[in-house]
Amino acid sequence: MTDTKDAGILTISPLRVPESLDAPDAGRFLDLVRLANALCLADAGHDYLHEEPEEALGFWQDQADWIQLGFLAERDGIVVGAVKIMIAREEGTTTLEFDLMPDPTRWGEGIEDALLAEVEREARERGITTIQTWTLHRPTTPGPRLAPPTGWGSIPAEDRQTRFQLDNGFTFEQVERNSVFDLTGDFAPVERMLADAVQVAGDEYRTVMWTSPTPPDYLDSFAYVISRMSTDAPTGGMVVEEQHWDAARVQRRDARHRAQGLTVSVAAVEHVPTGTIAAYNELVIADDHTGATQQYGTLVLKEHRGRRLGTIVKCANLLRWHELVPESPRVSTFNAEENRHMLDINEAVGFVPASYAGAWKKVLGD
Numbered sequence: 001m002t003d004t005k006d007a008g009i010l011t012i013s014p015l016r017v018p019e020s021l022d023a024p025d026a027g028r029f030l031d032l033v034r035l036a037n038a039l040c041l042a043d044a045g046h047d048y049l050h051e052e053p054e055e056a057l058g059f060w061q062d063q064a065d066w067i068q069l070g071f072l073a074e075r076d077g078i079v080v081g082a083v084k085i086m087i088a089r090e091e092g093t094t095t096l097e098f099d100l101m102p103d104p105t106r107w108g109e110g111i112e113d114a115l116l117a118e119v120e121r122e123a124r125e126r127g128i129t130t131i132q133t134w135t136l137h138r139p140t141t142p143g144p145r146l147a148p149p150t151g152w153g154s155i156p157a158e159d160r161q162t163r164f165q166l167d168n169g170f171t172f173e174q175v176e177r178n179s180v181f182d183l184t185g186d187f188a189p190v191e192r193m194l195a196d197a198v199q200v201a202g203d204e205y206r207t208v209m210w211t212s213p214t215p216p217d218y219l220d221s222f223a224y225v226i227s228r229m230s231t232d233a234p235t236g237g238m239v240v241e242e243q244h245w246d247a248a249r250v251q252r253r254d255a256r257h258r259a260q261g262l263t264v265s266v267a268a269v270e271h272v273p274t275g276t277i278a279a280y281n282e283l284v285i286a287d288d289h290t291g292a293t294q295q296y297g298t299l300v301l302k303e304h305r306g307r308r309l310g311t312i313v314k315c316a317n318l319l320r321w322h323e324l325v326p327e328s329p330r331v332s333t334f335n336a337e338e339n340r341h342m343l344d345i346n347e348a349v350g351f352v353p354a355s356y357a358g359a360w361k362k363v364l365g366d
Contacts, residue, residue: 008076010110012118015070015082017060021053028072029057031079035101042104043136043161044355048180048292048332055286058260064252065089071118073102073111081111083119087126088241095130095239096123107160116168123364130239134176135161135358148172148359150236153337155358165360174236174336174359177343179351181331183293187322190349194315197308205269205278205309207316211324212264213254219247221277222268225299226250232302234336238359261287264296265324267317269309278304281313283321285328293321295333298342311345318349 018026033056040049060068066086073081081102087093098119102111123131137155145154146162153175155162165172198207214222223245230243257264268280282296300309318331334357335342 010073010075010080010114012071012073012114015072017068017070018057021057028079029053029060029070032056032070032072032082032084032101035079035082035103036084036099039101039104040136043138043159044178045138046354048178048330048354049136049294050291052261052286052288052291055260055262058256058258058262061259062252062256065249069122071115073115075109075111080106080109081115083115085119085122087128088243090241090243093241094128095132095241096126096128098131098133100133112164120364128364130361130363132238132359132361133165133170135159135165135360136178137161137356137358139353139355146172146358148174148236150174150336150338152340153177153356155356162358165358168362170360170362171237172358173238173361174234174338176334176336176357176359177353178332178334178355178357179343179346180292180333180354181318181346181349181351183318183322183328183330185350187319190315190318193311193348194319197311197315200308201269201312202307204272205304205307205312206272207267207312208270209265209267209316209320212257212262212266214250214266218268218277219250221270221275222266222280223247223250225268225277225280225301226297228301229297229299232299234339236336236338236359238361257284263289263325265317265321267313267320269304269312271304279309279313281317283317283331285325289325289327291328293325293328293331295331298333305341310342311348314345314349 018029030053033053037050041047069085071083072079084099085096087096100112100115137159141156144157146157147154227243227245230240263285265283268277271278279300281298283293284296285293
């Protein structure tokens with residue numbers, strides 16, 4: 001409980017996940033979704049990251065592979081901030097991720113400080129030593145810049161979210177670029193890039209595509225390639241602990257996507273001699289098909305790189321998506337700034353920067 005200025009008492013309480021959006025206790029959950037969207041809009045300067053309540057609730061209700069905790073900050077009976085905490089259900093986990101969501105119009109009233117204190121308390125009680133988060137930033141903010149140890153990219157040094165992380169003992173580890181692709185534009189360059197890449201890849205590779213759920217024949221192979229995201233993708237100085245996936249976990253994920261009301265298109269490249277997936281790309285959208293499409297995972301296994309498989313899965317899925325969900329105006333995706341190969345593909349396809357994310361880490365002391 002924190003008393004700030006003359007604004008009244010600030011109280012922090014845990015979030016109870018409702019059974020449905022029209023349940024009597026759903027109001028506080030809807031406040032969390034509202035705050036998350038408001039903060040993304042304020043910090044990134046666009047609504048391409050907007051999340052629908054049904055989409056959020058379906059994710060929160062599935063806690064088989066992640067522990068998800070929420071806390072709300074209230075003042076005078078009004079929810080003025082929230083925080084979401086995620087902890088992997090992996091043996092020996094030493095990290096947690098959190099999203100801090102104070103009302104952007106009330107920054108500086110002590111809300112963000114109280115919510116961060118709740119994150120640190122929860123981490124210490126669970127024996128977790130490292131907490132990590134991300135901040136969003138507009139691409140055109142003037143003024144001094146802050147670069148991470150990777151040497152790739154930068155964020156505005158004087159943004160309030162930058163100053164808050166530094167003032168609270170976090171280290172700046174990585175920059176991710178949020179890029180968007182115009183789905184209403186000319187697809188001829190995408191078609192040409194796909195044709196050229198397929199020719200370079202050769203007969204050892206073939207493209208396979210599906211709309212979720214995952215076909216039974218690909219469950220094991222898809223589980224393996226998703227697991228490699230935690231080991232093969234560039235992470236800067238962030239702590240990314242290896243995740244374990246199997247067919248059952250893929251099926252749980254597919255079920256969660258259905259509960260969220262998501263349409264998911266997967267483009268993959270199969271290595272013909274072994275029958276295993278060598279690369280994949282996912283495009284996802286909520287029930288409102290007029291909103292932005294989100295790109296989830298994109299990965300080429302290290303042992304298959306250099307054959308333009310990343311170009312194949314990106315271009316093939318964009319072309320399929322254009323037919324599957326013609327109402328969506330754009331695709332939004334995030335890539336580490338040091339992942340120059342994937343950014344080269346994005347730029348050649350036609351993706352342009354929309355915002356940036358800063359990755360932050362804090363190692364808790366005794």
